[in-house]
Each structure stands twice: as C-alpha cells, then as structure tokens.
Amino acid sequence: MTIEQRRxxxxxxxxxxxxxxxxxxxxRYGLFxxxxxxxxxxxxxxxTINPATEQPVAEIAWAGPADxxxxxxxxxxxxxxxxxxxxxxxGKYLFRIARLIQERARELAVCxxxxxxxxxxxxxDVDIPLAAAHFFHYAGWADKLRYGVVxxxxxxxGVVGQIVPWNFPLLMAAWKLAPALxxxxxxxxKPAETTPLTALxxxxxxxxxxxxxGVVGILPGDGAVGATLVRSPGLDKVAFxxxxxxxxxxxxxxxxxxxxxxxxxxxxxxxIVFEDAAIDQAVEGIVNGIFFNQGHVCCAGSRLLIxxxxxxQVIDKLWTRMGRLRIGDPLDKNTDVGAINSAEQLxxxxxxxxxxxxxxxxxxxxxxxxxxxxxWFAPTLFTDVSPAHRIAVEExxxxxxxxxxxRTQAEAIExxxxxxxxxxxxxxxxxxxxxxxxxxxxxxxxxxxxxxNHFDPTAAFGGYKESGFGREGGPAGLRPYLRVVx
Amino acid sequence: xxxxxxxxxxxxxxxxxAQLGARSIKTTAKQQGIRIAVSLLDLTTLEGADTAGKVxxxxxxxxxxxxxxxxxxxxxxxxVYPSMVAVAREALAGTGVATASVAxxxxxxxxxxxxxxxxxxxxxxxxxxEIDMVISREAFLAGDDARVMREVARIKEACxxxxxxxxxxxxxxxxxxxxxxxxxxAMEAGADFIKTSTGKASAGAxxxxxxVMLEAIRDFVExxxxxxxxxxxxxxxxxxxxxxxxxxxxxxxxxxxxxxDRFRIGASSVLNDLLMQYAKTQGxxxxxxxxxxxx
Numbered sequence: 001m002t003i004e005q006r007r008x009x010x011x012x013x014x015x016x017x018x019x020x021x022x023x024x025x026x027x028r029y030g031l032f033x034x035x036x037x038x039x040x041x042x043x044x045x046x047x048t049i050n051p052a053t054e055q056p057v058a059e060i061a062w063a064g065p066a067d068x069x070x071x072x073x074x075x076x077x078x079x080x081x082x083x084x085x086x087x088x089x090x091g092k093y094l095f096r097i098a099r100l101i102q103e104r105a106r107e108l109a110v111c112x113x114x115x116x117x118x119x120x121x122x123x124x125d126v127d128i129p130l131a132a133a134h135f136f137h138y139a140g141w142a143d144k145l146r147y148g149v150v151x152x153x154x155x156x157x158g159v160v161g162q163i164v165p166w167n168f169p170l171l172m173a174a175w176k177l178a179p180a181l182x183x184x185x186x187x188x189x190k191p192a193e194t195t196p197l198t199a200l201x202x203x204x205x206x207x208x209x210x211x212x213x214g215v216v217g218i219l220p221g222d223g224a225v226g227a228t229l230v231r232s233p234g235l236d237k238v239a240f241x242x243x244x245x246x247x248x249x250x251x252x253x254x255x256x257x258x259x260x261x262x263x264x265x266x267x268x269x270x271x272i273v274f275e276d277a278a279i280d281q282a283v284e285g286i287v288n289g290i291f292f293n294q295g296h297v298c299c300a301g302s303r304l305l306i307x308x309x310x311x312x313q314v315i316d317k318l319w320t321r322m323g324r325l326r327i328g329d330p331l332d333k334n335t336d337v338g339a340i341n342s343a344e345q346l347x348x349x350x351x352x353x354x355x356x357x358x359x360x361x362x363x364x365x366x367x368x369x370x371x372x373x374x375x376w377f378a379p380t381l382f383t384d385v386s387p388a389h390r391i392a393v394e395e396x397x398x399x400x401x402x403x404x405x406x407r408t409q410a411e412a413i414e415x416x417x418x419x420x421x422x423x424x425x426x427x428x429x430x431x432x433x434x435x436x437x438x439x440x441x442x443x444x445x446x447x448x449x450x451x452x453n454h455f456d457p458t459a460a461f462g463g464y465k466e467s468g469f470g471r472e473g474g475p476a477g478l479r480p481y482l483r484v485v486x
Numbered sequence: 487x488x489x490x491x492x493x494x495x496x497x498x499x500x501x502x503x504a505q506l507g508a509r510s511i512k513t514t515a516k517q518q519g520i521r522i523a524v525s526l527l528d529l530t531t532l533e534g535a536d537t538a539g540k541v542x543x544x545x546x547x548x549x550x551x552x553x554x555x556x557x558x559x560x561x562x563x564x565x566v567y568p569s570m571v572a573v574a575r576e577a578l579a580g581t582g583v584a585t586a587s588v589a590x591x592x593x594x595x596x597x598x599x600x601x602x603x604x605x606x607x608x609x610x611x612x613x614x615x616e617i618d619m620v621i622s623r624e625a626f627l628a629g630d631d632a633r634v635m636r637e638v639a640r641i642k643e644a645c646x647x648x649x650x651x652x653x654x655x656x657x658x659x660x661x662x663x664x665x666x667x668x669x670x671x672a673m674e675a676g677a678d679f680i681k682t683s684t685g686k687a688s689a690g691a692x693x694x695x696x697x698v699m700l701e702a703i704r705d706f707v708e709x710x711x712x713x714x715x716x717x718x719x720x721x722x723x724x725x726x727x728x729x730x731x732x733x734x735x736x737x738x739x740x741x742x743x744x745x746x747d748r749f750r751i752g753a754s755s756v757l758n759d760l761l762m763q764y765a766k767t768q769g770x771x772x773x774x775x776x777x778x779x780x781x
Contacts, residue, residue, distance in 0.1 A: 006742040011518055011732065016510035121508070280701050281498030324737050333510035430493040450495050 013326075016333045018120045023110050025197070028059040031067055031220070032203035034074035035213025041066040048196055051117035052330050052339040052374040060196050063219035065228050068188075071217040072234040075159045075186040078214030083156045083184035091142030094182060096209040097202075098135035101128065101174075104205065108198055112170055113330045115197040117339030117375070118293050120331050130455055131174035134473075137457035138178035141478060145183060148475035153485040156184030157260060158236035160481065163226045164199075165242045166192035166341050167296040167397075172241055173199050175461075175472045177216060183481040185237070188217040190229055194342045196220035227253075235259055239480065241298070244395075244421075244466050262470025262480045264298065264462055266395040267423030269444065270416035271301030271452060274409070275309045277428035281450065283317045286401065289426060289452035291325060291337055291379055295399040296345070298467075299424035301452050302396060305412055308405045315383060315403060319364065322379050327368050337399060340375040349377050349398035356382050356391035361402070387418065395421070409434065413441045422464030426452045445471070489629055492670075494662035494698055503693035506737055507730045513767070516729070520764045522744050523728040524551060527561035528586055528717065528752040531570075532593075532685065538573045541566055543781040545577035552761050552778070555768075561757070562746035563616060567592075568605060571612035586616035586651070590641060593655070593684035595620040599637055606644045616649040617641070618717075620684060621672060623658045631671055638675035651679035651717055651750075656695045657687040665695055669702035673714050683720035685752065690720015696731055700738040716743075719752030725763040728756055 028045065030037040040061040047056035063071070082090070101108065105128045112123040145154050160180050164172035173189055180187045191199035203218045219225060223246065230238050230250050237260040240250050244265040254261050271289050273282045289301025306314050330338030340346040357363050361382045370376040377398055385392050385402040392402050406412040416425055425444040427435050439447040445462045448454060455461070460476035462468060470480045511519055529548045531540060541564070548561045563584035564574045574585040587609035591597035597605075606617055619641050625633040642650050652672040656665045672680050680699055683690040696718050703714050716739075718731045728751055735743050743749050758778045765773045 006745065009741050009744055011522060011736060011741055011744055012515065013509060013511060014513045014515035016512050125508075276493065278493040278495035278498060281495040281502070284498055284502050333508075430495070450498060 013334045015329070017329060017331045018110055018113075018333060020110055020114070020331070023107050023114075025058050025111065028061075029196070029200045029220075030061045031063050031071070032200065032216070032218035033067065033071045034217070035207065035211070037203070040064060041070075048115055048194065050114050051194070051341055052371070054373050057114050058197060060200070060220045062221040063225045067219060068225065068228050068232055071188045071219055072159060072232055074214040075188055075217055076234055078212055079156075079158055079186040082186055082212060082215050087143035087145070090182065090184065091139045093209055093211050094135050094139030094142060094178060097205055097211070098132045098139060100205045100208055101132040101135065104201070105129070105132070108170060108201060110331070111201060112198050113338070116166060116169060116195045117330050117341055119335040119338040120333055121335065122293060126455075127168055127171045130457070131171045134171070134174040134178045134457045138182040138477075141179075141475070142182040145478060145482060148478040149482055149484065151484040151486070154183075154482045155485050157481060157483055158185060159234060160185045160187045160237040160239060161190070161229045161232075161235045162187055162238075163190045163229070163240045163242065164192060165298075166195040167293060167298070169195040170198035170202060173202055176239055176241075179472070179477045180239075180481050181215065183478060185481055186215045188219060188229065190219050190221065190226050193220075193222040230254065237261070237481070239470070240264070247468060260480070263468035264470070264472065265423075265466060265468040267298050267300070267421045267463065267467050268303050268393065268395055268419050269299050269301050269421070269424040269426070270303045270305050270419070270442075271426035272305045272412050272416055272428065272438070273307065273310070273314055274412070274427070274429040274434065275307040276430050278430055278450070279310065279314060279317065282428040283314065283321050285426060285428060285450070285452045286318055287321055287325070290401040291399050292453050294337055294340055294377070296341055296397055297453060299446060299453065300397070301424075301426050302401060303392060303416075303419070304401050304403045305406050305415055306403060307412070308407050311403070311405050315381070319381060322366050322381065325366065325379055327366070327376070327378065328371060337379060340377050340398065343375055345397065346375040346377060349396055349400065352391055352394060352396045353380060353400060356385070356389060356402070359389045359391070361385045361389055361391060387415065393419070409438065413438060417441075417443050420465060421467045423467035424448070489631060489667070491663045491667050494666050496662055496694075499662055499697055500694045503697045503734065506697075506733045507693055509733045511729050511733070517764065517767050519729045519732055520725060520760050520767075521557065521559060523725070523732060523751060524561060524757065524760055525559040526744070526746050526749055526751050527757060528563045528565040528719070528750045529561045529757060530565040530685070530719070530752050530754050532565070532567060532588060536567060536570055538570070540781070541570045541573045542577045545574055545583070547757070547779065547781050548583045549578065549581045551757055555761070555764065558761065558764065562750055565618060565752060568609040568612060568614070571609055571614045575613035584615045585613060586618055587612070587614035588618045588684075590619040592618070592620055593686040595622050596624065599640060602637065603640060603644050606641050610645060610648050614648060616651060617645050618651045618653055618681060620653045620655060621668060623655055626659065626664070626668055634668070635671050635675040638672055638677060642676040649678050650676070651681045652677035653681045653684055653719075654699075655684055655687055656682050657689040662694065662698050665698045666702050669699050670706065673703070673706045677714060679715035679717050679750065681717035681719055681752065685720040687720065691718035691722055691731065693730060693734065696734050697738065700734060704739055713748065715748040715750065717750040717752055722751055722753045723755050723759070725756070725759050728753075728760060
C-alpha cells in the first residue's frame with residue numbers, strides 16, 4: 001500500500017446530533033415564588049442565549065428587589081411547616097425530585113447543553129445523573145441528621161439564599177438545594193445569568209413532586225439580583241459558588257450580620273505527574289482535568305506539574321492526544337469539547353492567553369476548524385511557564401493548561417501549595433505510599449489519586465484559602481445547613 | 487536481570503476504553519465502518535471437527551460475504567489449523583484472500599521449541615501466508631522474558647517471508663502491566679502483528695486489553711519506526727463490538743491504521759451480524775438470521 005493510498009483512508013464519524021424535539025420549553029419563564037411561576041414586579045425579561053449558535057433559547061424573567069423580598073417572605077412562611085414535617089416525609093419529597101430528574105434526564109441534558117454549550121456527552125453522563133444522585137443521597141440523610149453531624153439534637157437554620165454558577169447549572173443547584181432541604185431549611189436559589197433554564201425546569205419538577213409551596217424559590221437574574229439577595233434581611237444563611245471576587249464581596253456584605261456563610265470559589269489546582277505514573281492514563285487524566293466542560297470547572301487541573309525526567313514524553317503524548325479531541329456542536333454525541341459559555345468568558349480567556357504569550361510562555365493551540373457563529377476556544381497548552389506568570393497564578397476557567405516542571409517530591413508539594421487557592425489537586429503515581437504522603441501534604445480540599453474530576457455525592461467538596469470554606473457533599477455537607485442545639 | 491514493568495492503571499485504561507465505546511456511529515459512518523470491519527476480518531474456524539468441506543464453504547464466504555450486496559468487500563484472510571492450510575489455499579487461489587494458520591502448539595503452546603518450529607515449518611510448507619503463533623505463557627509467567635523472546639525470534643526465522651502474528655493470550659497474563667510488557671517483548675523479538683487471544687481462553691479482545699496493546703504499538707512504532715499491526719481476536723461477536731475496536735484503533739493510532747496490513751479482527755460469527763447491520767442501514771429494518779448463509 002502506498003503512502004498516498006494510506007492517507008486517503010478516512011473514517012469519519014457522521015454527525016450524530018441528539019434530537020431536541022422532545023424538549024418542551026416555553027417561550028417565556030417567570031420567577032418561581034411560592035410554588036408558582038409569577039411575573040416579576042417590574043416586567044423585565046431577558047433572552048438566554050445558546051453559546052454555540054448565539055440564538056436565543058427562551059425569555060427569562062429577571063428578579064428585582066421587590067421580587068427578592070417576596071420570595072424571602074414566601075420561604076419564611078413555608079419554613080416552620082417544612083421543618084416540622086416528620087423527617088422521613090421530607091426525605092420522600094427529595095426522593096421524588098430525584099426520580100423526576102431521572103425521568104426527565106434526556107430533556108434536562110439537552111436543555112443544559114443548549115443553554116450552556118457543554119457537550120451532550122457530559123450533560124447526559126455527568127451533570128444530570130449526578131444531580132439526581134445528590135438528591136437521592138440527601139434524601140437518605142433527612143431522617144439521620146444528628147448522626148451526620150454527630151450531635152444529640154440539631155435544627156435547621158431557617159431560610160437560605162443560594163447562588164450558583166453557570167458551569168454546572170443543574171448540578172450546582174442540586175448540590176445546594178438537596179442538603180438545605182433535607183435539613184429542614186427553605187431555599188431561594190439564584191441561577192446564573194447565562195444558564196437559568198435547567199433551574200427553571202427543576203422548579204417544574206418541584207411542582208410535579210408537589211413540594212409544599214415556598215420551600216424552593218428560584219430567582220433568575222444577573223449579579224445585581226445576587227447582590228440584592230445576600231443583602232436582604234430575612235436570610236439565615238448564604239451559600240455561594242462562583243468567583244473569588246464576588247465571594248469576597250459577599251463576605252464583606254455579611255460581616256457583622258447574623259447570617260451564616262459558605263463559599264466555594266475559584267481554583268488553580270495542581271495536577272502532579274510523577275515519573276513513576278502510568279503515563280498514558282495520566283495523559284488521559286490531564287485531558288479530563290482541563291478539557292472537561294471546556295475547562296469551566298472550578299477544580300480544573302489547570303496547573304500541570306510534571307517531573308522533569310518525563311516532561312518531554314508527557315507533553316508529546318498530551319499534544320498528540322489533544323489533536324484527537326473533537327471540538328464543535330455540543331449536541332453531537334461525539335463532541336468532546338463544546339462552546340465557551342459566553343462572550344464575556346471567551347474574552348477573559350483570550351486576555352489571559354495573550355498575557356501568557358506576552359510574558360514569554362510558549363503557546364500551542366490545537367489546529368481545528370471552529371464554527372463561525374458562537375463562542376469557541378481551541379484547546380491550548382502552554383509550556384515554558386514560570387511560576388510567576390499570570391497563566392500559572394490566575395484562574396483562566398477555559399481549555400488552557402499551563403505546564404510547570406519539578407524535580408523532587410518535596411518540590412512538587414511546595415509548588416502545588418504555592419497558590420492563593422486550594423480547591424483540588426491530582427496525583428499521578430503508581431506508588432501507593434507516595435500518593436498518600438503527598439496527598440497529606442497538599443493544602444487542597446479534594447485530592448484525586450490517579451484520576452481527576454471525579455465527583456460523588458458521598459464525598460466532601462470544598463476549598464482551602466481563597467478557594468472558600470464550607471463543604472458540600474456527604475455528611476460534611478449537612479453541617480453548613482444545621483445548627484447544633486446540643 | 488529482573489523484569490522492569492511499565493505501569494498501566496487498570497481503572498484509567500478501562501474508563502478510556504469504555505468512553506471510546508460510547509462513540510455514536512450512525513448512518514454513513516456505520517456503513518463505511520462495517521465495510522472496513524469486513525475487510526479486516528480473519529474469518530476463523532479452529533475446531534477439532536473442521537473438515538475440508540467446512541473450510542471450503544468458509545472460503546467461499548470469505549471471498550464474497552454477501553452476493554446480494556456487492557459493495558461488501560472480501561475479508562482479509564481465512565484462519566485455520568495447519569492441516570487445513572492446503573485446502574484453504576486451493577479454495578482461495580487468485581482471490582486475494584490470504585490463508586493464515588495457527589501454529590506452535592496452538593492454543594496452549596505447551597510443547598518443545600523444536601516441535602513448535604516443526605509445526606510452523608509444516609504450515610508454511612503447506613502454503614500458509616500468515617502464521618499465528620502463541621507465546622509461551624509458561625515462560626512469561628515464570629519471569630523468563632528471554633525465552634519468550636527467543637521463541638518468537640526463532641519462529642520468525644522459520645517463517646521467512648511469511649507474516650507472523652504473535653498471540654499473547656492476554657486472559658492468562660493476569661494484569662494490564664503484563665499485557666503491555668508481553669506486547670513489547672513480542673514486538674522487540676520481531677512480531678509483524680501482535681494478537682490478543684486464541685479465542686480458547688476465558689476472555690479475549692476486551693476493550694481494555696485492546697487499548698493497552700494499541701498504546702504499546704504506538705510507543706514501539708514511535709521509538710523504532712518499525713510498523714507492527716494489531717489483531718483483536720476472541721469475543722468480538724457483534725457489529726457494535728467490531729466498530730468499538732475500529733474506534734479504539736482510529737483514536738489511538740489514526741485512520742491510516744484501518745487497513746488489513748495493520749489491523750485485523752479475528753472472528754467467525756461476527757460476519758453475519760455485520761451483514762445484518764449493513765442490510766439494516768440499507769433497508770431501514772432488521773433482516774432475519776435466515777437471510778444470511780451459515781457455513
């Protein structure tokens with residue numbers, strides 16, 4: 001066979017877009033207050049955009065200060081009865097929500113992909129199943145709360161305000177709502193400005209589950225709505241997932257008030273590859289660590305630390321592997337990397353990548369055809385990065401990985417911890433003892449060994465330092481929603 | 487010298503292999519994939535009950551798998567025991583379909599090296615164009631890498647120009663680390679192809695095993711420049727499984743490995759399933775088993 005003949009062999013996957021005709025979206029969504037969809041006090045509606053096409057998906061009501069007040073009152077009114085239900089009954093409602101999420105999984109996955117740009121493969125296989133799993137998990141805790149926090153008597157906090165980001169819209173809503181409700185609180189959730197849709201479908205699910213009115217309120221809108229919410233009287237707790245800047249603002253706003261707070265913020269997580277790692281699987285883990293959800297992951301393995309003895313080999317393999325990523329239509333079942341969530345985020349990524357080049361790091365971006373419409377960024381690898389470069393320090397929140405080298409285990413630990421953040425880390429080694437030793441020395445809330453970006457409702461998730469405080473998931477995730485009475 | 491094993495993480499490799507199994511292969515990609523898969527088949531019969539009649543029927547099927555669908559190509563080869571090589575050669579003369587023979591005391595390989603060489607020489611003399619040998623798992627598991635390699639090298643010598651596929655029988659090796667190590671030994675010793683299994687063990691060409699061997703080939707080819715092919719055999723009995731193996735090869739080694747000089751699928755029952763699935767892409771409905779000939 002000649003080289004020309006061989007080159008002519010192309011077996012390409014035909015387009016395999018997931019159908020969207022089963023998705024029953026309304027043209028317009030109101031605010032979800034007191035168990036029903038209502039018009040906002042000042043009739044403000046904004047379109048939510050599909051970032052892969054820049055086409056509007058639906059019109060969404062944005063809450064104003066009067067709506068926030070109304071939602072808090074509804075939640076306040078509902079709280080005593082919700083907390084007074086037999087715990088097992090509360091659990092039943094959560095089980096019902098979990099089952100309804102499973103029943104509507106296909107619809108929710110397509111909606112998440114349309115609204116946020118993430119590949120269907122991920123919304124279908126990760127976001128939606130995990131969201132259901134979180135409700136199942138906390139449904140089981142509802143009647144065992146005192147064993148979860150080890151106390152003789154516990155009580156709910158009251159009304160909680162929860163603000164979630166746009167990277168895992170439904171999953172983050174589940175992370176917030178499930179433990180809050182299991183503990184007997186009522187909740188007001190503000191979904192992100194660019195991705196409100198699945199939270200509104202979750203509101204429909206709450207209705208279908210016949211959840212008592214006012215137990216869950218959903219107020220879409222931009223940062224201003226969130227700022228109003230956290231400053232409103234009548235909240236007993238605020239839980240926020242998002243950027244460190246906004247987290248700092250919220251903490252300032254709550255200082256001196258009797259409002260509890262948990263923050264899950266940014267990260268610049270170290271993914272550490274030792275020379276004795278299973279290299280091919282480490283390369284897969286690097287890819288999953290940084291290109292999963294276009295790198296829009298707070299715990300993304302964006303700081304890749306590779307032992308100098310294997311750095312060339314790992315980078316070669318990583319670069320080859322990056323060339324095989326399939327980038328494009330998020331609805332296509334074979335797409336690995338989808339659209340950037342918004343024009344604003346794309347610009348932030350472009351700014352930081354430009355800074356990386358200016359500061360002298362070597363940039364390699366996958367040469368791939370990107371769609372003309374929509375927001376896209378090709379997977380990118382930076383080598384020759386110094387620890388002081390902005391791309392090694394600041395959270396990019398995009399498909400961009402910065403590679404740094406280390407020589408010894410001690411240096412790896414020191415460099416990994418040399419960050420204002422401390423959300424997650426990855427360790428790649430075949431030596432069990434070394435893995436545990438390094439994990440114990442890392443100041444990061446989650447440490448993955450020989451894997452990355454694996455989530456489970458039973459595992460606590462949260463940060464050190466500027467990555468926030470408080471834990472979500474598992475029994476540890478109950479504590480921020482409970483008061484220990486005795 | 488003590489054995490140095492490269493590490494393969496079991497969880498990681500199986501996750502990646504399963505992820506590639508979730509690729510959606512539809513419409514034109516499915517049609518083309520099925521045609522490619524047929525062209526890569528080593529249509530196999532390795533039974534004590536094999537007769538000249540059975541082998542001749544299989545040869546006819548190999549040359550023209552589905553007379554009603556002329557766009558379906560011939561398979562790559564027929565794979566038989568040495569005693570059936572002459573029959574197959576005669577039946578396949580002038581068709582372009584090769585005759586492969588298992589040898590070296592297939593499937594267990596528990597005979598002396600001299601006997602393995604005789605077995606190989608007999609098959610070659612009878613006209614086999616490809617030899618599928620088994621490595622000595624006994625030597626491998628006892629840690630005698632040198633003997634494993636020496637045997638492969640000696641059989642390779644005995645083969646001359648005849649194409650040599652080396653069967654690792656991965657189900658008996660016990661770990662992915664061992665699969666990778668055995669792959670490297672076979673390639674270093676001169677294998678033209680490395681092959682997963684005999685089809686006689688408890689498991690065959692599982693997705694994880696295939697991926698480990700493909701990554702070993704990729705690394706070997708990159709280091710030495712010598713091309714080595716891959717044969718998945720054992721347990722590939724459905725179109726879905728065959729297309730999954732194609733995806734594994736495509737996304738590990740690239741599209742230009744989807745040719746019969748670099749990639750084979752050893753199987754028998756999969757052919758009719760491929761034909762049935764192909765007919766479905768044409769007619770939009772599943773045919774009956776009776777619509778396809780049984781040899």
